[in-house]
Amino acid sequence: MKKFLPAILALFITCMTPVLAQFPAGGTTQPKAIPGTAGDQSPKGSSKITGTIADSASAKGIEFASIALYNTQSNQAVDGTVADDKGKFELSKIPEGQYRILISFIGYANKTLGNIKLAKGQELNLGTVQLSSNTRTLNEVTVTGQAALIEEKVDRLVYNAEKDITAKGGDATDVLRKVPLLTVDLDGNVSLRGSQNIRVLINNKPSTIIANSVADAMKQIPADQIKSVEVITSPSAKYDAEGSGGIINIITKKNSLQGLNLNLDSGVGNRGSILSLNGGYRKGKAGFTLGGFGRANYNTVTRTTLDQTSVVNDLTTLTNQTGDGSSRGLFGNYNLGFDYDLAKNQSITAGVKYGVRNFTSQQDLITRIYNNGSLDETSGRNVEAKNLSGTVDVNLDYLHTFKPQQEWSISTLYSRNDLKNNFDADLLNGSSEITNRQRNLNDNINQEFTFQSDYQTPIRKNQLIEFGGKGIFRQVNSSYRYLIAENTGGYVPETDQPSGDLEYHQNIAAGYTSYTYTTKKRYTIKGGLRYEHTFIDASTNEGVVGVGNYGVLVPSVNASKTFKGTTVKLAYNRRIQRPGLQQLNPNFNAANPQNITIGNPELRPELTNNFEVGLSKNIKKTFVNATFFGRVTNNAITQVRQPSDTLEGAIITTYENIGRQHAYGVNLFANIAATSKINFGIFANGFYTILTGQTTAQNGTPEELTNDGINISGGMFAQATFNNGWAAQAFGFMQGTQIQLQGKQGGFGFYTVGAKKEFANKKASIGLAAENFLTRRFRMRTELNSIQFNQVNNVYLYNRGLRLTFTYKIGKMTMDAPRRKAKSVNNDDVKSEGGTQGSGTQGGQPGGGRQ
Structure with a gap:
């Protein structure tokens, strides 16, 4: 603490000196x-x-x-x-x-x-x-006639999810699949332009529900509560420097209504159900919100096959594995919020959120091991993995508005995530009898406190300057143990597997300044500079680990010009990608002993330079957007797989700073408003990627790794509204092969259709949606290879779905003028796990901290 407090204090005083000058002695006055x-x-x-x-x-x-x-x-x-x-x-x-x-x-x-x-x-x-209300469509809005489904702004693309009727009753994953520029695989892992190094925010701030895995967190957010999704491809200096791929900001539904309201949302389907109750009360200067929802997943069936060949010490081992599994989960999120207008230009906002995730998966594995062509062993393994967490977010924020565009804010956030990633395994012999049992216990506590202050003020009518400071104090404790038992009796520590504790402190001091200039000819230039210094203190049972303290200077430039209905955008930014605390966790995850995962506490941050050129134009009722981008990353953090020299036929996956990644591509999007009630669009993403690096083989010799290829994905959607409250929508998406450092991951498809009927003056609605109803199952094939091993992994997902949804609104509300509320903390600063790839297992994941 003593090491970084002086730096943060000095940075805060420097940033706040101009702000304090705005306050005359004896109190505040509005200029x-x-x-x-x-x-x-x-x-x-x-x-x-x-x-x-x-x-x-x-x-x-x-x-x-x-x-x-x-x-x-x-x-x-x-x-x-x-x-x-x-x-x-x-x-x-x-x-x-x-x-x-x-x-x-x-x-x-x-x-x-x-x-x-x-x-x-x-x-x-x-x-x-x-x-009088001005209902004209702004220049930024890309759909005419009806409310915009897609909006493009100077630094982001906005998908208005509240117009999506097929996602109702689903979760955030169903919404993100339809957002241009994003790709969501069948496990729910999200990537932007082929990169999973993205920051996910909820209402402009982080949440501990994303601490373990973005994919798991998206299952906790009901689609009904999502108003819009913002894809920020070129973040300004005001945002944390983390996230080489960009930022995804999920905006949930709010209101500025006076009176009492209560909304009931429910849905039931063959693979999941949801029940949500949200209410709010506003009278005068004060407002309260209270809400909660629960979601249950069931009937999620998976089948996997694995063929794996490895060569260790001149012994060729073939592993053949099949697995049948299922998963179920109970997710909940509860919140209490309060806001109050201290004066006409001052407000405070406070809130408490609690989230719970109880996710359980079960998998029955049959493994056959052949040595030099002869069957050596047949065994079974029944694994039950539990991913349990309880998260708490507490915030208190203050906003002072001096005049339009001139404001000062203070934001605070305390977060805590208690996470358990455990599994129990029954080990079977060839006759399916239990020979012994194994248990992995991985308990984690991730907590952090954040304080930040931001100030912005206009300079004349066409210029805006912003600056601020921020401090993050983060601590993670992870305890991992392996226990073993015979077919009956109690558990004792297993000496062959590592056990220990990780204590990880990561503290960040940051400051930024940003300047925006707009000319009369509609040129807009926004430039900024941000500096972040990271202080790391980490240790395990074996001693101090980590890479020490480091600082980074992050510039960003965004420019745009609009002429005759055409907008051209240029952007450059430099981003840092810190290793996620989960990736650093040295827990030895052997839920599937043939595919083992272990973190690397020695990971260094990666640095990425991003370049972007965008062109958008309205052609009558059609909006067209094309964006060309380039991305160069040094010290890229990537999964690296090697055969184990102690566990027969096993592949160990860890994380390394492999070297460099290059990606060059294009995003295309077109939206057509055929009539005021019918709208459809098409989008495509394609990029060429080159991955190069070096790792160490089992015999100690260096192994050069290189891979390259083209990644393509695309989809289309259509929606229509009819008389008497009827509406319909359809969506389809295809993902091509994805290039990885040591191979490639196969593609998949997804489609859904839905209809909705509103009645009782739009106070109630009923809907029906079906997904993948023409396909019995999807297969995702992953092929990995190196000098020492080859692996082919097939994952079969049975995900036909049918959902019936119902919504009812209670309360009579009156509309008040929009209110400016206090800003909140926005931590978007560590690399997420992104889920497992290629293993096809449902085993417990390594524990860790905030993602």
Whole structure:
């Protein structure tokens, strides 16, 4: 702690000095000058203008509406302010003269009040000025007629999941499969442009439910609660430097309604069910939310086959393995939230979330081992693996808005994840009798505290500057033990397998600055610089491990130009990818003794340079986007597999900094609004990748590793709305072969169709969705090879699905003007496991920390 506290304190003081200058002695006042005025000086006079800004439909006051006062003779802005929480405003100390007032707010059409003449000392009350809602589609929106399914912004692509009716009753995995640029395999592992080195955020901040595996976490989030998914391919300096592939931000549904509301969502299917109850109450300045949901998975059947050949000490061993397995899970997430407006320009937000994951898998393995062509051993192994976790997130955030686009925020977050990755195995002989039993216990506690502060302010009307500081204090404790027993009796420690403890401290001090400039000709340039210093202190039973402290400077540049309906974007950024704490965990995972996984505490961070050129255009009712990208990674963290020299026929998988990865490709997307009610699109992703590196063979000699190839995926979707509340949707996706360092992973397909009916003034709906109903099973074939071994692994998934869903809304709500809420902590800074690949087992995964 003593090593990094001075660095964080110095960094925070440096970043906050300009912020503290905004607060005059004796309290805070809101500046009334608006950027762009001559010297930004308030006028000197004795006249005053007052009034109220209200919504023309609801007659409710519009909070934070902007009021600008212009001198009609000089056409210069001389004063300005924002409305309070009731829509009231006041402009004072105005000289006599002739003026006009411009009133604006996001989501409403601008309104100008002209011919305002003020005499000396006059007090003019404008009464209630009504603004009308502006429903025009913005330039960024890519679908016309109906609400946009896809939106493209300067640094991200947005998929509006609330328009997706086939995902209802499913989970986040069902939604992410339909997002352009993303690929989700049959195990739920998510990749962006072929890279699984991505950060996943929920409402702009991390969550401990992602601590063990992104794939497992996505199963906990119900699709019904997802409003949109943001794919940030070129993060600015404001984001953590972690995530070489990019950032995925999942936005859940919220509301700014007054009154009481209660939503009931339920669904039942042949492979899963869900029940969700979420409520909220808002009155005046205070709001409360309380919610929870439970999800059950069942009837998930998997069959695997494995043919593996290895050569150790001139002995050729062939391993033939078949496995039949199933899995089931109970997931829950419960939350309590509170927000309060301290004043018209200040608010606090607090929340507590608790998540639970009880995932159990069972697999019966039959293994035959041949040595030099002769059958040497036949054995069986029945494995039950448990992945159990309880997660807690507690946040308290503060936001102070001085004027539009000028704000200061403080965010705090405490997270804790108690995780157990255990398995029990019954070892059988050739006659299926239990000979002995084995147990692996892996208990983990991952906790962290984060403090950050951000400030942004406009410079004139076309420039914005942002800067801030952040500190993360992270600690992981992992205990791993192996026990063994005879067919009956108690367990005793197994001396042949390693046991021990990992204590890992990772603390990060960061600071950033970012600058945005927009010209009158619609050029936008956003550049930034971020520095992060990582302090590491780690040890196991064998002593100190790790790579020591290190710092990294991360630049980023985004530029765009819009002309005649066409937008061109250029981007460059440098990213760091720290090894995930789970990848560092030295637990010896032998749930399948022929495919063993073990972490590597000596992993170093990887660095990636990303380049991107994008082109998008609206052609009548069609939106087309093409993005070309390049990615060069040094010290790439990759799975490396080697035959064991002590366990006959076994392959050990660990993680190494192999060297370099190159990827060059293109993303294509087209969306067609055939009518105002019918919309369909097509997307394709393709890239060429080169992987090079070096590892050490079992005999101690270096082995050069090189692999390259083309990765292709694509899909299409269609949706339509009809009269009387009916709607329908269809989606299909195909994933081609994926290149890995030591081989390739086969492709797969996925498709779904659904229909929905709304009734009772949209207070209730019922839906039906079916997936993969024409296919009995999917096969994913993985081929791995090196000088010492060859492996062919087939995974068969039986995932026909049928879901019936029902939704009902209770409560009468009234709409209030949108409120700016306090920002929250946004940790997106460590590499995730991404799930297992190629093993085909359902065994317990190595424990570890936040992903």
